[in-house]
Amino acid sequence: MRHLIRKLGFYVVALWAALTVNFAIPRMMPGDPVEIMLSKMGQKGPVTAETRKAIEALLGADSSRSLLAQYGDYLAGLARGDLGVSLVFFPAPVSTIIGQTLPWTIGLIGLATVISFLTGVGLGTVAGWKRGSWTDNLIPVTTMFQSVPYFWLALILLFVLGSVWPVFPLNGGYDVYNVTPGWNGPFLGSVLYYGTLPALTIIISSIGGWMLGMRNMMVATLSEDYMITAEAKGLRPRKIMIRYAARNAILPSVSGFAISLGFVVAGSIVTEAVFSYPGIGSALLQAVGGNDYALMQGIFLIITLSVLGANLLVDLLYSVVDPRIRTAP
């Protein structure tokens, strides 16, 4: 119990530090939001000096408020669950934008990460158990895909499978022409179809690491004395592989998995840009382009929470997988 409370205390401090950084970083960017909105309007049509007054009146932008007061408002707003109003998508609240985009990102990148982890660890276990089999040959291939820059791999796959052989769609999250969003079969099918290629690129480019790490840990674990004991007891090989070897070998991979789960939200920007996928990464790009502090803070908050949350989860999971953690002083 003390272990748990100490952990939670640490997470509260980390959260506060992260929130403060979220507040500070967007404000160090050049330009101010009103000016950027005006300049973008100026490219499409005429703007005058009075347009500025209208926009300031509209946004309620009060540049005279001190940073400290803004910081107080920000923390108070967060405590109420109020993330503020987006400027780029004015007058939509930040929470609406996040609610609209986050499911796409979690669905695509989250699932792809889980699939990649499970497949990679599974293949790694087999490769470590049966060294020299065909699975060993997969390792150089998959690590090569991992070392190729992701955006390049994604573009090539999109070009080959979207343009040359149009097996997969070129862009978007679903077929906007023929299906209506909602809990209906055609829509869900379309989402799966449109998500396959982006998910495939993520899996291909990340599976190598899981596989290599797991295989090497398996090899190290197999040389332990308790493995020989297990074999000497006459346990079935399958049981030895999973309950004795894999369970011990997987520990480093689990913490790696936690970190990559945390970055599901943050790591989606490139994927979403290449595939025109409607997730939170593209919303973040637009927020940065428009100096939209509120939206940036909101998205950073989600990223922070997901990283901290994933870490906490794994900390707890660790004590389940590895009993030594629970009793450690």
Place this chain on the structure above:
Amino acid sequence: MKKTVAAAAAVMLALAGCSSSDGDAKPDAANSSITIFNGANGTIVENWNPFSPTQLQPTNGTMHEALFWYNVASEAPPQPMLGTAYQWNADGTELTITTREGVTWNDGKPFSAKDVAFTFDLIRRTKAINATGLDLKSSVAKDDKTAVLTFGTKSFTDEASIIGHTPIVPEHVWSAIDDPAKTINPNPVGTGPYKLKSFSSQSYVLEKNPSYWQPGKPQIQNVRYISLATADAASAALTAGQVDWMSSFLPGLDQLLKNHKDLSYVNTPVLTASIFTCSSTAYGCSGPQTDTAVRQAIYHALNRDQLNKLAGGGYAGVASPTLLLPERDKKWITDPTQVTVPGTPDVAKANQILDAAGWAKGGDGIRAKDGQRLSLTIQTVTGWSDFISLNDAMGQQLKEAGIELKPTQLSWNEWNNNQVQGRYQLSLDSIGLGANSNPYHTYQAKYATVTTAKVGEAAQTSGNFARYSNPVVDAALDIAGGTNDEAAQKEQYTIIQKEIVRDLPYIPIYVNSLLTEFNTSRATGWPTNDNKYALPASWKIWDNGIVLANLQPAK
């Protein structure tokens, strides 16, 4: 292994062929449909408020209309839309508008001058939607087809904003809206050719307004807008036949179109690419570009034909040193020698100007004066590939006159901030569109003292970033703004043109190409290079409604 992949690909191909068959179906008027990419990227957030700066682009022009419409692609008088005539009093403080009869809102209620009076009264009452700062005193409807606006000051120069850029909204809907600046107007009621059919965060569909006041228009049943992340995605969608109308610069366009019989394009250059210079030491600028001789030498040393080939893809138009458009604004340019910029360089003249001004060539071929080298930094935005190539090519060309050019690339925000604050030497940018083709809007914004500020303070948006201040120009602008007599205005513009052609705070390069691509397999009647009946750019407001109303389903 290979075989199975090929087989799988073949199966998928067949499936893909089936699912996309609706795109190839024979179009007919009842279910004709086109798809537009207007530059939207990422998630789309609903906002049909015609007064909001974050409105979705079809809100104005396609759903809501103004009293008149200005075609900035050609020199033409304002075209009557919801208004049929307008008349100023002699002082420019009272504007009488005659409105069109027989127009209905798309909810079936009749439109009248009362709606016009209500709209302007709403603007008078609500500071946050008064984007052009109209000094309205009152707005009343005399009868069902006459609205009278009165102003506190002489307002001739606001004419284009009032009649051409103010969306008219229905009184019976907007009188019930509490905060007209912050509503997203979820059920838009307008008089335009299209109305909202369905919305999702990735795409929305407009359908034809069956009771549109122009008989027989529009003919296309549904118009779909989509969001794409990058220019690559857009060009892929265009060649795959998924997009019917978009505006972006595609390298190798002619070759691309040769392979796709259904695609065509139109080029409407209207934005003049120019070197912005921080020109005035009195306003805090520093560097060699504050010397008029240096700006003149750059003007003469540029090889613009070569720049068009290297950076403009050969699609750019010829600019005018008066910063107007040579073709469209012919009648406003007085000096026939200043209609167009030279295509070929005159390095001898550039050298002569610099020699006379005391810039002497140093050992490294770069000139210097009083220990200051003639070396200039020029900023542009990361990823603006045509402007980046312009900078590189200009660097080569200016070296021959002994001028060193150092290109830098910045993020859009930083680049824009530098221009607004005046913290730059040279900056590559374009001269934006005015409210109409009267030169007043360009000259007032770019050359007037009131639209600039000292270095370190913000100049007006799209304003006088060059920190140019000239009492002769200011006086001429005052007179031109106080009248709506074109002959009197032209007299003043002659004075202004003489000053700015000499001082060159903005050095024109060429008029950027503005390429718009069409797919003619589903709809025809698009603007062409010979018939620019509207500015066809898919991101333009107002003009899009005109284009959509004129389209016909392909036979």
